[in-house]
Amino acid sequence: MLRISKKNQNDDLVNESIRFKEVLVIAPNGDSLGILSRNEALDRAYDQDLDLVCVAPKATPPVCKILDYGRYHFEQQKKAKEAKKNQKVTELKAMRLSPVIDVNDFNTKVKQAGKWLADGNKVKIDMRFRARMITRQEVGKKIMNDFIAELSEVANVEKQPLLEGNTLSCTLSPIKK
Numbered sequence: 001m002l003r004i005s006k007k008n009q010n011d012d013l014v015n016e017s018i019r020f021k022e023v024l025v026i027a028p029n030g031d032s033l034g035i036l037s038r039n040e041a042l043d044r045a046y047d048q049d050l051d052l053v054c055v056a057p058k059a060t061p062p063v064c065k066i067l068d069y070g071r072y073h074f075e076q077q078k079k080a081k082e083a084k085k086n087q088k089v090t091e092l093k094a095m096r097l098s099p100v101i102d103v104n105d106f107n108t109k110v111k112q113a114g115k116w117l118a119d120g121n122k123v124k125i126d127m128r129f130r131a132r133m134i135t136r137q138e139v140g141k142k143i144m145n146d147f148i149a150e151l152s153e154v155a156n157v158e159k160q161p162l163l164e165g166n167t168l169s170c171t172l173s174p175i176k177k
Contacts, residue, residue, distance in 0.1 A: 013054035014069050015042060023054070023064040035061055090122055092171075097127045097147065099140040106143070110150045117154045117174045127168040140168050148172070 013019075018038060025033040025041045028050060036044070045052040045066045053072060056063035093116045095109060113123045125147060127140050144161045151172060159171040 012069075012073070013057055013064075015045070015052055018042075018052060018054050018062075018064065020054075020057075020062045023062050024059070025052075026055075026063065026065040028066050041066075088120055090120055092122045092124055094124045094126065097125060097143060099127060099129060099133050099136065099143060101143060106147070110147065113147075113151060113172070114154055117151065117172065120174055122158065122174070123155070123172045125170050125172065129166045129168070134166055137163065137168070144168055144170065 020038055022035050022037055023041050025036050025044065027033050028048065033041075033044065041064055042052050048066060050066050051069035051072075052064050053067055053069055054062055054064045093113075095113055097106075097109065101109075113125070116123050125144065127144055129137065129140060133140070141161060148155075148157055148161075148170065154175060155172040156175055157170060158173040159169075161168055161170040
């Protein structure tokens with residue numbers, strides 16, 4: 001029986017695309033059939049109307065398994081999709097403070113940053129010094145440090161407050177539980 005090799009997008013070695021001289025073959029039930037030549041392994045797979053899939057090409061000798069490639073590929077896609085669904089993407093949320101911020105505005109911004117951190121996002125805090133405010137950097141640094149202290153229970157300081165030009169900025173990340 002002559003079978004055309006299946007070429008696929010993720011370059012699994014299947015059937016005729018396997019180019020190793022000898023391979024360790026594993027039967028569909030999980031038993032080892034031993035080291036066989038490539039042609040003999042392909043014949044065994046074709047006799048069972050299944051495919052020969054190389055599952056460990058870097059092993060010595062390479063390990064191939066006799067299985068239904070369509071089902072195998074579907075299960076691999078399903079696992080990848082499940083892993084992607086379970087991963088958490090962290091966003092970087094930006095918040096701007098002012099050196100002349102009032103107490104209520106300050107508390108509102110602390111609450112909002114706390115919500116973002118609780119959701120697992122990072123928060124970047126920027127404080128712009130405009131005009132003559134740049135001469136009073138210590139006031140801005142005090143407000144920034146108070147902000148960090150308020151969020152110390154739910155956040156780690158990832159990047160310490162640093163003045164870049166006329167902007168004082170720092171980054172907070174949520175504490176891992």
